[in-house]
Amino acid sequence: MLTIQEALSQGTRLLDDERIVAPRLTAEVLLCHALHCERVYLYAHSEEPLTELAWIHYGRYLKERIDGKPTQYITQQQEFYGRAFFVSPDVLIPRPETEHLVEAALKYGRNSRMAIDVGCGSGAIAVTLALELKHARVFASDISPGAVKVARRNAETHGAKVRFLDGDLLAPVRDGSMDLVASNPPYVPRTDEPSLQREVRDFEPEVALYGGPTGNEMYGRLIPEALRVLKPGGWLIMELGYRSLKPVRRLLHSEWRAVQAIDDLGGIPRVLVAQKVP
Ligand SMILES: C[S@@+](CC[C@H](N)C(=O)[O-])C[C@H]1O[C@@H](n2cnc3c(N)ncnc32)[C@H](O)[C@@H]1O
Structure with a gap:
């Protein structure tokens, strides 16, 4: 199983190849969503192996983003005036x-x-x-x-x-x-x-x-x-x-x-x- 660091590198490369803007940041946000963690966790635990479930979710989010879905509809969240708002395609x-x-x-x-x-x-x-x-x-x-x-x-x-x-x-x-x-x-x-x-x-x-x-x-x-x-x-x-x-x-x-x-x-x-x- 890939480590967090390896998963991030792979995800960044995939997004970059598909010309998604800010590929590294997007990979980090999507991996955090899969792991239910803050971004700082990715750096503190970079050698930790991903669970199979997290890998499946991360892969699905990457695919959705490559297909054009905005990151915020994948994570269902957007900051506004310092507060987190739930968002859906509605x-x-x-x-x-x-x-x-x-x-x-x-x-x-x-x-x-x-x-x-x-x-x-x-x-x-x-x-x-x-x-x-x-x-x-x-x-x-x-x-x-x-x-x-x-x-x-x-x-x-x-x-x-x-x-x-x-x-x-x-x-x-x-x-x-x-x-x-x-x-x-x-x-x-x-x-x-x-x-x-x-x-x-x-x-x-x-x-x-x-x-x-x-x-x-x-x-x-x-x-x-x-x-x-x-x-x-x-x-x-x-x-x-x-x-x-x-x-x-x-x-x-x-x-x-x-x-x-x-x-x-x-x-x-x-x-x-x-x-x-x-
Ligand atoms: C540009 S969005 C703004 C959403 C939100 N206020 C924001 O700033 O993120 C415009 C909103 O107006 C709503 N809307 C469109 N036509 C409307 C109408 N005739 N009466 C009331 N709301 C309408 C849409 O459903 C949409 O939620």
């Missing part, structure tokens, strides 16, 4: 860029009593807001029942008090009831589908990716609905697609003020903040 894998949205929501919505995450997916935003915004009642909605199930599970795991609403965007929300509307809506243009990475195109849920032919269609629906449910002076905070800033700005009419875009670490406008005129 939800988008939370991205680090979305932490900029959370930062903006915590800044502008810090005094919120009522907040909602629209299109909650795994619940990464809603759970984080519920844990970080001490005075807010946090709601979350998603059109996908599978996503709501995953988000509920994450809220329970983290002891976050989130109330889940079923329905299309903000349809289940009363007029003028919210201080904060946060959303990372689907914004990939349908026309980009052929050029997406296969990990995204073939494995992440379509309903979480595509925002319509131009990608901006969901903003066109979300902005007027947010205007309806926000209290005067309430904040709308949305993640932006990489070509969304201009068209989305055009949708924010005189009922909005303090409109600003926040760049991500790559210098791309990633978050749009707007306040409903008080």
Whole structure:
């Protein structure tokens, strides 16, 4: 039977031959998943032989990754804002860029009593807001029942008090009831589908990716609905697609003020903040 060190070398070579990015790191993460251990264990026990069961599991995970399945769907886990979230193919894998949205929501919505995450997916935003915004009642909605199930599970795991609403965007929300509307809506243009990475195109849920032919269609629906449910002076905070800033700005009419875009670490406008005129 191979040792941990040998298994890592073999796995890294296999992944590298198939042009998987970060082959060594991926092999380590997959081997840890097979062994139910932390990465440091691999180095402290590098000469230990793998059990037959661990070898079988590791081999299966390597095959899944080579076939394009994202590592996070194999390990069923993704870190977001310092917490581990369960993920399944029913939800988008939370991205680090979305932490900029959370930062903006915590800044502008810090005094919120009522907040909602629209299109909650795994619940990464809603759970984080519920844990970080001490005075807010946090709601979350998603059109996908599978996503709501995953988000509920994450809220329970983290002891976050989130109330889940079923329905299309903000349809289940009363007029003028919210201080904060946060959303990372689907914004990939349908026309980009052929050029997406296969990990995204073939494995992440379509309903979480595509925002319509131009990608901006969901903003066109979300902005007027947010205007309806926000209290005067309430904040709308949305993640932006990489070509969304201009068209989305055009949708924010005189009922909005303090409109600003926040760049991500790559210098791309990633978050749009707007306040409903008080
Ligand atoms: C880009 S994902 C964001 C998921 C999560 N908030 C995150 O940031 O990782 C968009 C989410 O919006 C949901 N969604 C799509 N259309 C919707 C609609 N009409 N009403 C409510 N949710 C919708 C999808 O199911 C998906 O979970």
